[in-house]
Amino acid sequence: MAGFSRKETYSVREAGRISAFQAMNYEISIVLATAILFVPSIAAQHARQDAWLSLSLAGAFGALVTYIAARLALRFPQETVVQYTPRVLGPVVGKLVGFIYVYYYLYVAYFVQREFSELVNTAYLPRTPMIVVIGLLTLLAVYVLYQGLEVLCRVNTVVLWTVVAALLLVIALGIKEVNLEELLPVFENGPGPVVLGAVAPGSWFGETAVILMLMPFICAADRPRMVKFNLLAVLILFLLMELIVVSAIGRFGADQTATKLFPTLSLARHVEVPTLPIFSRQDALFMVFWIGGMLFKLATFFYAGTLGLAQWLNLKDYRPLILPLAVVITALAVQSWANITDLKSFTSEVFPFSITFVQFVLTGTILLVSIIRGTSGRPARGGAENDKA
Template sequence: MLEKGKIGSRQLTILVILYTVGDSILVIPSIVASEAKQNGWVSGILSVAIAPLLVVFLYDALRKCYPDLTLVEYSQKILGKWLGIAISLLFISYFFISTATYLREIGDFMTSQIMPDTPIQVIMFLFMSIVLMSARLGLEPLARSAEILFPFVVILLSSLIILLLPEIKFQNLQPVWEGGLKPVIRGSIPFIVFPFIESVAVLMILPFMSQKDRIRKSLFVGQLLAGSVLIIITMLAILVLGVDLTAKEIYPSYKLAQKINIANFLTRLEAILAIIWFITIFFRFSLFFYVTVLGLAQTLKLQDYRPLVFPFGMILLVFTLIMAPNTVYYSSFILDIWPFYAMTFGFLLPLLLLTIAKVHKK
């Protein structure tokens, strides 16, 4: 086995919370509000009521067919060697492109909101360096660091929510149910896809769980808590900023944090939100990069994935810089194309693998 580390059920739950919140905490309110308007929070509740159950039961049923193998390994068991390798490479390409989108988001956010005079290449290189170090250390240190940083995320997030309470305007939720159910359903689609369906990467790390009987509970609790956080942030964005500004802003959550004003003394505490986002997207980015190199090493039958870390990191850095010529093009790709791409790899292909595996076992 290429990865010798083990993670516990608590560590898995925390990892799931952090990578599910991931980049979504910054962008989900805008995407959902543009579709569901002031009922975006209803889209969130609908999504969290459906997606964790759907995703967790699918992934848990699939991993139970081959509990000691990763997604890449049992794809070849289920589909045969050559077709299995082809599907494995498709999954790896999905993980790779996903990782590139996270790196691009980091660069775009930093250069547009925090460090506009710093070249995007420098920011990407620095963040990539940290992720390369994390990948070389392996899964267990990543899970332990998540366990250490999680309390800080909880404290910062709780502080942010409490400090925003005086800024709430309940009239921003009116009129309720304007436009009926259709906009709410449209708004729930990105809420399902971006945080939850992209969790397919977890199928690459479940064999390394030390308590396999608790996997389903850890996944479900993690996704449910992460979804609740995203619902709260979406509702706060609408309540404080209003639906028009929430839908117009690329990073409404960051704008939200700028609204904090306590007696004209505590103001512009957007650093709180930025720190939360840096932590959560780091774990999402690191996990996806880790499963990319691990999956490729398993497909190529290598004894160790670590020799792939640095060259793949450099390839990823170059690919990220050329994948989209500008932010507008990138945003269009993410909103119009990515949901279908993610749904294919995060739901349809795993469902197909599960169906074929069940037929084989009969």
């Protein structure tokens, strides 16, 4: 397949570049936005008080996935995974695998839409139709896509670290209520539940494999550092999620954490500072920044799926696909799950395995085949010129 040249790719509002640091922040945001919702309860369902150990296994698996993805992306630094798979796997199989990646990105996008609407409808707007909540977030994501990747990444850097500060504030204000004895005894039920509890968090950590679509837009001088920055992203995510899981189990106990729909939101709601009432009930602060994180995550995967489909179809511009695909993923978000219970079961039993197949199995296979066959990136037309841009 004749892939897009870099000149063609960047003609669709991607003339700018992002740094390795911005890419790392981007990867942290897209994982953190949804992982903080369900990871504490899903890990606690399986591992109980050992959920914090499950996070350690999940972090190790996430590091492996992100390392594989970064190494593969560095073999083809001027192209996305959709562009080079036909050269690595052959025109027929490569096109099929490329389409799987396109669907994967859109699949995560409509999953994010439904997650967002379920929390907002359940916790704040129970009488508002789901389609209204999803539609508003999707319209914002459409606007972001028309602005381009560079704008998205620059704004995300500010929002991300504000979100991290808000999370740390919630944890710090509630630390007096955390009883570390709730984390004992260790390995009460053996290692099996710990492994099961690591499946869902590990798959979310693996979402940093989005580097497969970001690499062509990272400054050429920064690309060799992306393995290090990807691993650093997983480390930061692990530390944040570990703090949240320990705080949730220490505050509510393993049984309550496992049954709560949104343990992190409950942590924010239970903050009480009698001497400083302004710091009590931080759920409003949590929601403000969480909505921003969800918007960036939706925009990221929607962008990757839209750009990937345009490349898969050999189009020169992805923008005509934005509105039709927005309608498609919105319809899928509304129809794919019956209710929040169905969504939560899907989140723990189906979603982790489906995305891990793409992130780990497919990506690892492409990397292995490319090494065996000696296939790597080739200079694209206009490449030098674009690297100086």
